[in-house]
Amino acid sequence: MPPAKEQKIRGQNITALAGGVGASKLLLGLYEVLEPEALTIIVNTGDDIVLHGLKISPDLDIVTYTLAGIVDPAKGWGIRGDTFHALKGLAGYGRADWFNLGDRDLATHIHRSALLEEGRRLSDAAESIRAALGVKARILPMSDNPVPTIIESDEGTLHFQKYLVKRRAEPIVKAIRFAGAESARAASGVLEAIREATRIIVCPSNPLISIGPILAVPGVREQLRARRTDVFAVCPIVGGKSLKGPSDKMLAQLGYEATALGVARLYNDFTGTLVIDPADKGRAAAITALGMKVAILPSVMKTQAQKRQLARALLEL
Numbered sequence: 001m002p003p004a005k006e007q008k009i010r011g012q013n014i015t016a017l018a019g020g021v022g023a024s025k026l027l028l029g030l031y032e033v034l035e036p037e038a039l040t041i042i043v044n045t046g047d048d049i050v051l052h053g054l055k056i057s058p059d060l061d062i063v064t065y066t067l068a069g070i071v072d073p074a075k076g077w078g079i080r081g082d083t084f085h086a087l088k089g090l091a092g093y094g095r096a097d098w099f100n101l102g103d104r105d106l107a108t109h110i111h112r113s114a115l116l117e118e119g120r121r122l123s124d125a126a127e128s129i130r131a132a133l134g135v136k137a138r139i140l141p142m143s144d145n146p147v148p149t150i151i152e153s154d155e156g157t158l159h160f161q162k163y164l165v166k167r168r169a170e171p172i173v174k175a176i177r178f179a180g181a182e183s184a185r186a187a188s189g190v191l192e193a194i195r196e197a198t199r200i201i202v203c204p205s206n207p208l209i210s211i212g213p214i215l216a217v218p219g220v221r222e223q224l225r226a227r228r229t230d231v232f233a234v235c236p237i238v239g240g241k242s243l244k245g246p247s248d249k250m251l252a253q254l255g256y257e258a259t260a261l262g263v264a265r266l267y268n269d270f271t272g273t274l275v276i277d278p279a280d281k282g283r284a285a286a287i288t289a290l291g292m293k294v295a296i297l298p299s300v301m302k303t304q305a306q307k308r309q310l311a312r313a314l315l316e317l
């Protein structure tokens, strides 16, 4: 919880684009410094996977659990103190147990899957889970249509979770696809949230597999371009290393520069200001030369105070 004396920032409607663990730190800061209802989060669903007949939406859950204060703080995903009895039971039936679904977490997946089976949309499920867990920010999946992220690798074609979790990001990435993106539609409220926000924040998530799928949904990138001056992206690469996960390795394997400048090139068409850490200030001139503004702010968030400080600084730029 933020210190009681800290004033909330009023008069801004913020829309954030988010993946999972990397984004959640900044989202928690934004959630605490803003009136929570003033925050809309558009979440990547390229990571979604069906396992044991259940629809798993990792990034939606990571964001929701984080803002609800129940996320496992050590892992950044799953529910704090969860147990894994059901997973052991599933393994006993010969089912795959490489994706760690906790017992309490399973309730979320069962509820979401049941709603989808009953003909409701993924956004209805996200809304139901958000409300039940008491989160006051708006949480929107990027699309109600499945857009799975597929990794073409030296080990063949892999679903993103198989690449990341089962194969621990070891295969060499040759290409990334967002299957079905061309015919997907942005979920209700997504394009409006970008159009109407006072400011749009791109969280420090993997540009290729967390922000990339959101940008691939028809209309999203165009709508961001139309708001370019008000788009602030927080660079997920600091000093040439990912803040979280395999972004640096994936960028390099696909021939992009794994630096703040590499991220700037990927985001230049729709981002007005790139926020980089002081460790990367030597790259500011090259980024500015692309036609972007640069803001230098400490971007490594270890403590709650650092999350709130970056959030507040971003809203005051």
Ligand code: FO1
Residues within 6 Å of the ligand: 019, 020, 021, 047, 057, 058, 059, 061, 062, 077, 078, 098, 099, 100, 101, 102, 105, 161, 164, 165
């Ligand atoms: N990440 C892992 O590294 N190992 C897991 O077993 C795992 C299980 C899991 C279960 C539910 C959930 O919502 C997320 C889970 N994650 C796990 C995280 C997830 O794979 C990724 O961090 C995100 O998809 C990337 O944002």
